[in-house]
Amino acid sequence: MKPFVGRWQTWAGFAVAAVVLFGVAPAVLSSFRLGLLGQYLCYAIVAAGIGLAWGRGGMLTLGQGVFFGLGAYMMGMHLKIADAEIRKQAVPDFMQIAGIPELPGYWTPFASPAFTLFAIVVIPTAIAAILGLGVFKRRVKGAYFAILSQALAAAMAILLVGQATLGGSNGLNGFRTFFGFALSDPVNRQMLYFIAAATLLVVVAVTRQLMQSRYGELLVAVRDGEERVRFLGYDPANIKVVAYTAAALFASIAGALFAPIIGFITPAQVGILPSIAFLIGVAIGGRTTLLGPVLGAVGVAWAQTLFSERFPSEWIYAQGLLFIVVVGFFPAGLAGLGVLLRRRRRRRDPAPEPDPEPEEQKVGASA
């Protein structure tokens, strides 16, 4: 593990990504496909956080749907209020149908765009920090942590279905405007895509900094030897909670972008299944790397759309199979496969350095 990429390569990487996302994609993709890509980029933002928390921190976050949903619902509430205000109605359309005469108290602050953006950042961060400290200080980890986070996602979905003031199982839908811009206009939809693309680049940059900093090294140390880190004078809970909180924040931001891009948010998008789906791309792409989760998330989502358009019922099996194969045989994901190939090539060449590296031999033998 020596992710030492020079400074100019990093900038070049970001430049290429920017050209692809802001230049190539809008030029070659139809408005519909660009909207889909925008959704995938939202998944990629979630995936970057999972890569940090799971890949580097060893926390199997099976419940990112909770934070994704928080961000999406908070954004959705603001959009519904804004739409109602434009049409001079006291409450959003679905509340009129449900016979709710006035805005519930917890909705009112979301009339303010500034408060909404603030809440999308602060509320999931605070929840993740409090939850994380409570869980990690008690040394809950491994499968117990995974089950706990998954249970939260289930609870969140069940809770949302029961909330008439949040649209029940229909969720929030029919958004017409986004901070004053009509969503029926393709130019504005393209703008949403650009916002998602820019956010993804920022999230990747932040994740990269976290991974390559001293904190990132410490996080790997906590993953591999939590007790040992304790004896060096650190409280591992504090280290883990930062990665967990960052992942939650990314998921919330992704949700807040996802809702206006896709045009609705329902409890079905925040429960257990979507939470696991977030993980699949991360595992396939390579969870310990920076770009593996991001590319894996986009790739899996893209493949899902392509295949399910032609073979609607088979895709889910293919996806499951792929997940099993990757987790079972290539725990490092496709990124790990690349490393493996490079090492093989290096071994076939006459090695300039005769240092025996058992690690390499082991990997070669098991392949």
Place this chain on the structure above:
Amino acid sequence: MTDVAKEPVAGGNVGMGTEYLEVRGLTVDFDGFKAVSDVDLTLFQGDLRFLIGPNGAGKTTVIDAITGLVSASGSVSKSGVELLGKRVHQIARHGVGRTFQTASVFEQLTVLQNLDIAAGAGRSWWTLLRRRSGVLPAIEEALDLIGLTDLAEKPAGVLAHGQKQWLEIGMLLVQNADVLLLDEPVAGMSHEEREETGNLLRRIGGERTVVVVEHDMDFMRAFATSVTVLARGQVIAEGSVAEVQANPKVQEVYLGTAAAGAEGLDAAASELIEENS
């Protein structure tokens, strides 16, 4: 190698003026089974103390209790600060470091990263969130002392067994621990590696308090300045190597019954070593 002005000596080389570790009435109770009962230890800076005893004597449990891994009653104070009841990472920050029977370095990280993490418990978040740049002088010194300078950029996982143990000791040094508790540091090492480890302990022992839990009696005789013998959770003898070897109680513990002199202790010791390897 640093310039060693002070060799470790029995009873410490600087008296009570500086760092010391004082254990009084330490008792560890595992649901009614007293793994350690009423242990007293006084360790001064500059002492290279070996903690020996038959299997199950409670040697490792004493270290576990001092470092906060198991809860205990009694008192453990380091230079006047009570450690018992503090949490593991707080005790570590008071300058008490330990190693484990099985080397537990971070195998995915490089030697340098391992040391950098060990040196960083007091870092601010601002420092943590930036990249490591350059090598701290203390880390360079430690790398030199443990002889791993050339391997600094290698992942710790590829190190030989002995090198991993040295890396652990190096981590304690940069951690700024002045009480070092080493749990069987030479287990599984070759003869040369034992020799080098012993010399390393001698070098670092002059300025710190080093406690070594050990089964290897040759190693103990060659490098200990003082010895404490534990049996069934209690201290049965304490003193220089010669004093302890001559102690009939110690001979009895190691031989079961009849005392047969220092040679007897040797025989028992080699048996023990075989058992362990």
